[in-house]
Amino acid sequence: MIVRISNEGQYRLDDALHGRLNELDDAAVTAVEAGNEDGFHEAFEELLDVVRKQGEPVGDDDLAASDVILPPADLSFVEAGEEFTGDGLIPEPA
Amino acid sequence: MPGMGGRMSTVIKAKISRLLDRAEDPGETLDYSYQKQLESLQNVKKGIADVVTAKKRLQMQSQKLEQSVVKLDTQARQALSSGNEDLARVALERKNVAQNELQSLDQQVTELEAQQEKLTDSEAKLRGKIEAFRTKKEVMKAQYSAAEAQVRISEAATGVGEEMADVGLAMQRAADKTEQMRARADAVSELEAAGTFDDLTQLGSGQDDIDRQLAELSSTSQVDDELAKMKAELGSGSGGGDSKQLEEGQGA
Numbered sequence: 001m002i003v004r005i006s007n008e009g010q011y012r013l014d015d016a017l018h019g020r021l022n023e024l025d026d027a028a029v030t031a032v033e034a035g036n037e038d039g040f041h042e043a044f045e046e047l048l049d050v051v052r053k054q055g056e057p058v059g060d061d062d063l064a065a066s067d068v069i070l071p072p073a074d075l076s077f078v079e080a081g082e083e084f085t086g087d088g089l090i091p092e093p094a
Numbered sequence: 095m096p097g098m099g100g101r102m103s104t105v106i107k108a109k110i111s112r113l114l115d116r117a118e119d120p121g122e123t124l125d126y127s128y129q130k131q132l133e134s135l136q137n138v139k140k141g142i143a144d145v146v147t148a149k150k151r152l153q154m155q156s157q158k159l160e161q162s163v164v165k166l167d168t169q170a171r172q173a174l175s176s177g178n179e180d181l182a183r184v185a186l187e188r189k190n191v192a193q194n195e196l197q198s199l200d201q202q203v204t205e206l207e208a209q210q211e212k213l214t215d216s217e218a219k220l221r222g223k224i225e226a227f228r229t230k231k232e233v234m235k236a237q238y239s240a241a242e243a244q245v246r247i248s249e250a251a252t253g254v255g256e257e258m259a260d261v262g263l264a265m266q267r268a269a270d271k272t273e274q275m276r277a278r279a280d281a282v283s284e285l286e287a288a289g290t291f292d293d294l295t296q297l298g299s300g301q302d303d304i305d306r307q308l309a310e311l312s313s314t315s316q317v318d319d320e321l322a323k324m325k326a327e328l329g330s331g332s333g334g335g336d337s338k339q340l341e342e343g344q345g346a
Contacts, residue, residue: 004256004260006260006264007216007260060218060219060222060223060225061222061225062226062253063223063250063252065253066256072264072267
């Protein structure tokens with residue numbers, strides 16, 4: 001699975017990580033819906049961290065499209081309200 | 095990917111599909127995509143230049159404010175040593191405002207520097223992808239049937255398109271931030287134009303409108319503390335005779 005962090009780049013991740021990403025994504029949605037800004041930042045940063053640390057950066061000569069596009073790391077809580085809704089950014093496992 | 099949420103990815107996908115819908119013929123799609131990619135790279139360069147210009151303007155303003163802080167501090171000392179505590183207070187209030195502005199300007203300059211770095215990174219990434227696309231373009235033209243080429247072009251163009259959309263987003267964010275900073279810089283210019291940081295010795299006696307507003311703006315306790323510190327410094331410097339003199343000056 002290829003995940004892009006906006007304004008940072010693309011990472012290739014093991015599909016097995018999908019569950020973990022989905023958990024953090026749902027946590028971010030829950031925090032946004034509850035108006036819990038700290039909770040949102042915690043979940044969102046953890047989400048980005050998993051992608052950065054567990055993923056392999058995709059080379060510049062690779063033209064593959066991303067499966068998931070995450071917002072930039074400096075996303076504000078207000079902007080988060082427009083992004084993290086419903087199922088969040090990571091699709092629920094089928 | 096079906097079911098994928100998020101406004102950002104929806105916007106990016108829409109942009110890419112608009113790009114690909116323009117042309118039917120694979121050769122045409124290739125050339126059109128490549129041309130769009132080069133245009134987008136030019137835009138990124140312009141975006142970086144805008145950020146640099148905004149940063150330079152803020153840095154110049156910051157230097158001017160630094161000078162004002164030093165000048166107002168000196169004037170406060172002079173006023174105090176000649177027994178004019180009211181004038182010293184006004185000078186310190188203005189210094190306080192200038193210092194707060196200076197702090198926020200410096201922070202903005204740092205933010206703009208980060209934006210500039212990010213955009214420069216994005217430009218390098220996009221350039222790499224465009225170069226890869228150019229190489230693949232020739233291979234596709236030579237090796238594949240029209241139908242197969244169409245599929246592969248689609249894939250490759252989507253990859254580059256996503257990178258372009260991402261750079262576009264970075265530029266939008268940089269532009270928004272630059273705009274906010276411009277508004278803030280204009281506000282400081284207005285304060286300057288109103289004479290807030292001007293030479294205090296040219297002020298008449300008594301408080302004017304600006305002073306009253308400044309007194310509200312700047313933290314009174316901070317000014318009081320600074321005034322007390324300055325008094326102590328001046329007092330110890332000239333043998334303690336000053337404090338009496340200052341009280342007289344205040345009463346006059």
